[in-house]
Amino acid sequence: MMVNTLSPYVYGTTRLGDESIPEQERIETALEVMNQDIWIHTCHKYGNSLDILCKAFKKEPTKVPKIIMKIWGNTKQELIDGVKENLDRMGVDSLDMGQLCIGGEFAESLAEGGDAVTVLQEIRESGFIKSFVYEVFPWTSELPLKALQNGSLEGIIDGFIFYLNPLQRFAANELWDEIQKTQFPIVALRTVSGGPVHKLRDIPGFAWVNYLQERAVEVAPIFEKSGVPTWTEFCVRYAYSFPNLKATTGSTSKIERVHDFLKATENVKPLPQNIMDEIAALQYRWSDEVDVKAEPWTM
Ligand SMILES: NC(=O)c1ccc[n+]([C@@H]2O[C@H](COP(=O)([O-])OP(=O)(O)OC[C@H]3O[C@@H](n4cnc5c(N)ncnc54)[C@H](OP(=O)(O)O)[C@@H]3O)[C@@H](O)[C@H]2O)c1
Numbered sequence: 634m635m636v637n638t639l640s641p642y643v644y645g646t647t648r649l650g651d652e653s654i655p656e657q658e659r660i661e662t663a664l665e666v667m668n669q670d671i672w673i674h675t676c677h678k679y680g681n682s683l684d685i686l687c688k689a690f691k692k693e694p695t696k697v698p699k700i701i702m703k704i705w706g707n708t709k710q711e712l713i714d715g716v717k718e719n720l721d722r723m724g725v726d727s728l729d730m731g732q733l734c735i736g737g738e739f740a741e742s743l744a745e746g747g748d749a750v751t752v753l754q755e756i757r758e759s760g761f762i763k764s765f766v767y768e769v770f771p772w773t774s775e776l777p778l779k780a781l782q783n784g785s786l787e788g789i790i791d792g793f794i795f796y797l798n799p800l801q802r803f804a805a806n807e808l809w810d811e812i813q814k815t816q817f818p819i820v821a822l823r824t825v826s827g828g829p830v831h832k833l834r835d836i837p838g839f840a841w842v843n844y845l846q847e848r849a850v851e852v853a854p855i856f857e858k859s860g861v862p863t864w865t866e867f868c869v870r871y872a873y874s875f876p877n878l879k880a881t882t883g884s885t886s887k888i889e890r891v892h893d894f895l896k897a898t899e900n901v902k903p904l905p906q907n908i909m910d911e912i913a914a915l916q917y918r919w920s921d922e923v924d925v926k927a928e929p930w931t932m
Contacts, residue, residue: 634764634791634818635729635730635763635764635791636730636764636766636791636792636818636820636879636880637818637879638699639672639699639730639820639879639880640669640670640671640672640699640880641873641880641881641898641899641901642671642824642869642880642881642882642883642894642895642897642898643671643672643673643674643701643820643880643881643882643883644666644669644671644672644673644674644698644882644883644884644891644894645673645674645675645822645823645824645882645883645884646663646673646674646675646676646679646682646685646686646884647679647680647682647884648662648884648885648886649662649663649679649680649682649685649686649886650679650680650681650682650685651680651886652680652681654886656685656688658886659685659886660685660688660689660692661888662885662886662887662888662891663685663686663688663689664689664692664693664696665888665891666698666891667689667690667693667696667697667698668696669891669895670696670698671698671895672698672699672700672701672729672730672880673686673698673699673700673701674700674701674702674732674822674882675700675701675702675703676702676703677703677718677719677722678703683719683722683723684722686723687722687723687724690723690724690725691724697725699729699730700723700725700728700729700730701729701730701731701732701766701794701820701882702716702719702728702730702731702732703732703734703768704716704728704731704732704733704734704762705734705735706735706739707735707737707738707739708739708752709752709755709756712731712752712756712762713756713761713762716728716731716761716762727760727761727762727763728761728762728763729763729764730762730763730764730765730766730791731756731762731764731765731766732765732766732767732768732794733753733765733766733767733768733790734768735767735768736773736776740773740776740777740780741776743767743776743780743785743786744776744777744779744780744783744785745779745783745785746783746784746785750785750789753765753789753790754789757789764791765789765790765791766790766791766792766793766794766820767780767786767790767792767793767794768793768794768795769793769794769795769803769804769808770795770803770929770930770932771803771804771805771920771924771925771927771932772805772924772925772927772929773929774804774805774807774808774925775805775808777793777804777808778805778807778808778811781808781811781812781815781817782811786817791818792817792818792819792820792879793812793817793818793819793820794819794820794821794822795819795821795822796821796822796823796826797819797821797822797823797872797875797878797881798821798823798824798825798826798868798871798872799826799830799852799855799856799867799868799871799912800826800830800833800845800848800849800852801823801826801845801848801932802916802919802920803924803932805920805924805925806917806920806921806925809920812877813875813877816876816877817877818877818879819875819877819878819879820879820880820881820882821872821878821880821881821882822881822882823882823883824865824868824869824872824881824882824883824894825864825865825868825883826845826868827839827840827841827845829864830849830852830853830856830864831849831853831864833845833846833849834846834849834850834853842931842932844919844923844932848915848919851915852912852915855908855911855912858908859904859905859908861904863893863897865883865890865893865894865897866897867904868881868883868897869881869894869897869898869901870897870901870902870903870904871904871909871912873898873901873903874903874904874909881898
């Protein structure tokens with residue numbers, strides 16, 4: 634399974650699309666990431682990050698990394714056309730891992746082991762998209778749960794991909810329990826939940842939505858008590874405390890912080906059980922009280 638070949642740290646490319654940072658600096662960051670021989674995660678919605686990647690790939694064509702990319706579509710043609718357009722923008726021929734952002738009939742068909750399975754199998758066998766992970770949010774957890782329980786993902790979906798960090802565990806409780814029971818592979822997104830917990834807690838507006846500031850208030854004392862020296866290390870160790878975690882995806886515009894992520898993902902030690910238990914209790918509560926009731930796409 635491709636998911637077993639992911640680098641432990643996947644570089645998220647959102648910060649490459651920040652046009653307030655000089656383009657040359659962003660290209661340099663991309664080139665440094667490419668020098669590390671790690672996977673990247675991208676999407677055509679991250680500002681002009683695909684164009685920055687294209688420029689970096691042209692400079693170092695032998696160092697083009699393996700790519701996870703978000704993909705949409707309800708039919709084989711829609712899925713292929715969307716991916717082709719974005720790969721063309723980067724000057725790349727095929728996609729290593731497609732992140733399925735699906736809902737409605739296509740997701741229902743996948744859950745029931747229907748035509749969607751055939752479509753995904755055909756695309757994978759063509760080599761154009763070599764593997765798939767399935768994106769999950771609290772408000773879309775129902776069909777992925779049904780699919781997992783029905784066994785319809787076996788051999789076709791390598792894992793689930795969702796926000797997983799000390800402030801966000803974006804598979805709803807029932808799906809999360811099933812993922813843990815079956816040890817279905819996970820790819821984590823948003824490694825540090827947007828930045829250091831004390832900044833999220835203390836600097837007005839640093840957290841892009843209020844609930845993250847409120848969660849930072851609850852998690853900061855747990856982080857402090859743990860004695861772990863940095864928030865990046867704490868978050869990486871949190872994610873890797875789950876044995877079915879295959880990679881964690883974090884972004885930064887700064888080369889030194891790329892190295893912080895890389896260092897934290899070498900020889901990772903799980904967090905102590907009491908720390909994990911305290912965070913788990915918070916996350917079960919947040920999931921039921923906030924996440925599943927949220928207006929979709931507002932979190
Ligand atoms: N639905 C989806 O598929 C989805 C949604 C969200 C994210 N993602 C993926 O996950 C990746 C990461 O998500 P994210 O950017 O939202 O969250 P993140 O990686 O948790 O946070 C990145 C932010 O934290 C800052 N940061 C990183 N390391 C830091 C450090 N050591 N000290 C201080 N600040 C630090 C970065 O700013 P600087 O640039 O200043 O370092 C950046 O603003 C994205 O790039 C994307 O690939 C996917």
